[in-house]
Amino acid sequence: MEIHQLRYFCAVARTRSFTRAATQEGIAQPSLSQQILRLEEDLGSKLFDRLGRGVQLTEFGRALLPQALDILRQVNNARSSLESLRLGVAGRLAIGCIPTITPYFLAPNLSEFAERYPEVDVRLVEEITPNLVELLQSGEIDVAVVSPPVNNPDVVCSELFREPIVVAVGKDHRLAKEFCVSLPDLRHEKMLLLKEGHCFRDDALTICNRARNSFVSLFETNQFSSILPLVAAGFGISLVPQMAVKAETGCKFLPLERDAFRRIGYMRIRQHVLGSAQRAFIGWLRALGKRQSSARLSLVVGSAAG
Secondary structure (H helix, E strand, O other), X not given: OOHHHHHHHHHHHHHOOHHHHHHHHOOOHHHHHHHHHHHHHHHOOOOEEEEOOEEEEOHHHHHHHHHHHHHHHHXXXXXXXXXXXXXOOOEEEEEEEOOOOHHHHHOXXXXXXXXXXXXXXXXXXXXXXXXXXXXXXXXXXXXXXXXXXXXXXXXXXEEEEEEEEXXXXXXXXXXXXXXXXOHHHHOOOEEEEEOOOOHHHHHHHHHHHHXXXXXXXXXXXXXXXXXXXXXXXXXXXXXXXXXXXXXXXXXXXXXXOOOOEEEEEEEEXXXXXXXXXXXXXXXXXXXXXXXXXXXXXXXXXXXXXX
């Protein structure tokens, strides 16, 4: 078995697609398929069942997957340790982030980290949380910015700060003249949501359940940039994180009468030897989280005083 074959195997298992796995690994799909076939020949076992456009693990594939993830993680640990000893705060750093945090929190600030640590080779991966957990397990990423908690024994989660969730309505909506929204106000509204798999969708559904809201889901997508123009056009309402508010116009954003929030934090693999680049990034991330908390507190105090 070759290390790259195990990496390709894990990518196919994660994406359930040879095409998507090849795209993520940056190789041609026929080359990836050939490597998987060679791995199956070496092991004498079929690892995937090909089902139309998708694939699923066989019994042998399911048995191999945790072992392959562990091997890749150990290889990555060894590489990180050696790079740290040789280079100091330098080397490769692969950062994962969920789509509802990347454009509003990480992307606008990441240049600060890059300027502070120019010898660190940063790579950014955007995925939903379950996929980021698998990438951590395989050693393909070193740390991920997510919305805790993440219930997996292989990862350690740390909270950075808590962010308010607000209601987005069109400027002509019946609620647009209100200063805040109570949970009963959300009942029977047409709701625009993120697709299943996004943790913020779960946060929004929790609020809807608290409101006893028998909402109608009109539209589901992977990004707020598609939802908010529809809200502005009066197609429905949505629940969004406060950090997304400044990115759009044409909507009115209202706080909830009963505070609602999501957690922002990071996760890393448990019992992982932290490289210097990873330690530096986590330290920078914690400082950034404190600044975000202080800025939000100042905004709340200022609004109360006004």
